[in-house]
Amino acid sequence: MIEIKNIQKKFGDRQVLAGIDGCFQPGETSLIIGGSGTGKSVLLKCMIGLVQPDLGEVLYDGRNFLTADDDTRKAIRREMGVLFQGSALFDSKSVFDNVRFPLDMLTTMTEEEKVERAHASLQRVGLENAEQRMPSEISGGMKKRVGIARAIVMNPKYLFCDEPNSGLDPLTSIKIDQLIKEITDEYKITTVVITHDMNSMMEIGEKIMFLYEGNKLWEGNSDTLAHSDVDRLNEFIYANKLLREMEGK
């Protein structure tokens, strides 16, 4: 379980996060939604240690990530998998070498163990036949799958995905969402996904947190999303639907 308490962050005079609380459960895919510039990515970065919040706590199964000693922080980091926007693959490495990279960097596994683990991850995302291909030779959806395989290769307890659907067509988006949800459920991972995607909200929104100008204005799930009395959320959903219709999705 991940708990965040009163996360605050300012850049200059701008209060980007104004005190966010939340709780994310194992085996659950939790979504953070909201318009552009509302602080979703900054919140995610605060959670994974890429941005230091001004105030607040991030607890990983009770361990305070922000005040922990170096060894505990390292241990927590090793339990995290991250799928970055745009997949962030190394262009000069094959699919297989991209996936085994965290094992090379962070473990003392034998060659045989690494190969076995990387194979298993790639198999889990359905890419066992693309291991020797280069990132430039595969589609956007496949790149996301490689990113997911790399994010789970260390058997993470916590998985973070920043806009996993960006740049994908609707069908591929749904497949990627389903994969994230299945993996979360199968390995009982605590998964946090940032998304703009209305389909994702409806299909995998077991828990949804809505941010607006650095505040959490609403929390619920896909069933309650369309029935809130929060004007800002209703505007966001309406704008999203409109955009999808205009794009012919």
Ligand SMILES: Nc1ncnc2c1ncn2[C@@H]1O[C@H](COP(=O)(O)OP(=O)(O)OP(=O)(O)O)[C@@H](O)[C@H]1O
């Ligand atoms: N390192 C930084 N220095 C200064 N301002 C920043 C920094 N990182 C983010 N911001 C600002 O914080 C605000 C929130 O940014 P954030 O990236 O979290 O938005 P977001 O909700 O993820 O939006 P999007 O959906 O467009 O990615 C923005 O106004 C952004 O310009």
